[in-house]
Amino acid sequence: MATLSYPDGAGIDDDAATLTDLWHRRTSLSGMEMGCIYTLIRRALRGYHPSELRALPEDKDELIAQFIFSRVLRLDADQDVPYEPTMSAPFNAYAICAYFRRYLIDCLRSARHRRNISIEIEGVSAELDTHALSLADPVESVLAEYGLNESRTRQAARAFFFSLDQADRLILVASLGAYCGVKGGLKAIADQYRLPSYHYHARKLGVTMKKSASPDDFANTKIGSWMRDTLGIEIVSENRPVILIVLNLLALDAHE
Known part of the structure; x- marks a missing residue:
């Protein structure tokens, strides 16, 4: 693949x-x-x-x-x-x-x-x-094409965001949301809020991936699993456009 x-x-x-x-x-x-x-x-x-x-x-x-x-x-x-x-x-x-x-x-x-x-x-x-x-x-x-619209997807993204624990929410906001432009990036936010093993948790969440990562690797993250199980989006290369849309909509909620 x-x-x-x-x-x-x-x-x-x-x-x-x-x-x-x-x-x-x-x-x-x-x-x-x-x-x-x-x-x-x-x-x-x-x-x-x-x-x-x-x-x-x-x-x-x-x-x-x-x-x-x-x-x-x-x-x-x-x-x-x-x-x-x-x-x-x-x-x-x-x-x-x-x-x-x-x-x-x-x-x-x-x-x-x-x-x-x-x-x-x-x-x-x-x-x-x-x-x-x-x-x-x-x-x-x-x-x-996936039986979704922007309003329902935003609602699902918001529910997913608030289902995360505080550390994951901070990592999401630091990676995709309001803090993504902060000097020092994710590390600076992790230091500020004293988040241990932040890089490991970021990969488990799905906001950072190894260069060698496959669609299956992303599917096993919290974000990937949410897209697959809640939104019904199969994590395959052919679905890259809709996956990027959902990431953008999730980022909007992280900004807010």
Whole structure:
């Protein structure tokens, strides 16, 4: 099984600021800037393999290129039609994944692709019906695939947070929440509150992982077990977008 990596800061990508800036200017980028946004988007989609890919004749690289060409840079848009920003700037990788999946679903819905799709492909018809109306919010779009929404997930995150003992709550706040930017990081908070073996407890909680950690390792942490047992999210690489969303929502409660 491929390693499932988790960016620092509950899924906030290191390149988020650059991507946001380029995204806001995406219809008037220089050639070098186009190359940069292309690289950032490809990196975000590198480990993402939604089921819709199996139903389309093009390979993933070609579909990513088409997505960037038509939906991101809008190079095939009618120049006489006023620009409508249908996709807000993504703040991390999972939003890019949600936008890409929406593009794939639109491809499946088009007459050109429908003629080439076997009705026996598992889940394709159901997916098309489920997404008959395009979901504007990438967060809700991803959560909806797992029978969740942001409100219920926030409630569950809050209940999980308060189910932890005081030491774990402090470690969570220091790692993902209001104290995550404190000088000295987790160690400084652990020293301030005299938390023994804080690094061990942080790994048991799931806010820090070894570089060699696998999805199974994360599934055995308190956060991973909560996602699996309470939210019904299987801890596998393919579910990375929704896992990052839930981490972000948990971080919001830790901030509060």
